[in-house]
Amino acid sequence: DAMVIQNPRYQVTQFGKPVTLSCSQTLNHNVMYWYQQKSSQAPKLLFHYYDKDFNNEADTPDNFQSRRPNTSFCFLDIRSPGLGDAAMYLCATSRDSLDRLGGYTFGSGTRLTVV
Amino acid sequence: DAKTTQPPSMDCAEGRAANLPCNHSTISGNEYVYWYRQIHSQGPQYIIHGLKNNETNEMASLIITEDRKSSTLILPHATLRDTAVYYCIVRVGGSQGNLIFGKGTKLSVKP
Numbered sequence: 001d002a003m004v005i006q007n008p009r010y011q012v013t014q015f016g017k018p019v020t021l022s023c024s025q026t027l028n029h030n031v032m033y034w035y036q037q038k039s040s041q042a043p044k045l046l047f048h049y050y051d052k053d054f055n056n057e058a059d060t061p062d063n064f065q066s067r068r069p070n071t072s073f074c075f076l077d078i079r080s081p082g083l084g085d086a087a088m089y090l091c092a093t094s095r096d097s098l099d100r101l102g103g104y105t106f107g108s109g110t111r112l113t114v115v
Numbered sequence: 116d117a118k119t120t121q122p123p124s125m126d127c128a129e130g131r132a133a134n135l136p137c138n139h140s141t142i143s144g145n146e147y148v149y150w151y152r153q154i155h156s157q158g159p160q161y162i163i164h165g166l167k168n169n170e171t172n173e174m175a176s177l178i179i180t181e182d183r184k185s186s187t188l189i190l191p192h193a194t195l196r197d198t199a200v201y202y203c204i205v206r207v208g209g210s211q212g213n214l215i216f217g218k219g220t221k222l223s224v225k226p
Contacts, residue, residue, distance in 0.1 A: 045214075088156075103161035
């Protein structure tokens with residue numbers, strides 16, 4: 001089945017040590033999103049790629065970066081993780097003209113722990 | 116910021132209809148209403164969306180008021196597996212707009 005896959009499901013990293021989370025999709029969707037979800041909170045949009053165009057949310061910290069080498073893959077890089085960055089990180093995809101075709105497809109998320 | 120207001124929690128008896136309300140009084144004419152749900156420790160799941168007409172699919176029905184300032188998601192026969200946080204989202208920005216999540220409603224389906 002076409003889907004959005006996030007690896008790993010759980011990631012433990014050390015305070016200050018760079019970490020990369022990955023997302024792949026088989027849906028051939030041109031838009032990919034990264035959300036951060038802290039415990040008991042709603043998902044918060046960090047940034048998205050519309051094709052190769054990167055769009056950062058205004059309040060996303062500089063510590064968070066993203067790469068999209070091709071249509072299928074997108075990476076979230078946290079350059080110097082702090083304790084406050086512990087969260088579930090969700091990847092999502094969508095087609096252009098979202099409203100006619102339906103909603104985003106989310107992956108199962110990567111739960112990041114910072115020690 | 117999210118443009119929606121939802122009750123923080125609701126209970127529903129198993130087998131009964133669950134009616135989840137959402138207020139979106141500042142919605143614009145071309146903005147769609149989306150509903151997602153998130154079961155614990157999973158990614159959000161798309162349920163349904165609509166503009167001004169009522170919509171129905173295999174999961175749920177969406178009733179949008181004529182003035183579009185509020186909507187109701189209906190799960191016709193709730194099961195224990197429907198226990199989740201339900202998010203009502205107004206998508207702003209047209210076809211390239213993003214989904215900005217509000218706080219959602221925690222629905223608990225009880226035996």
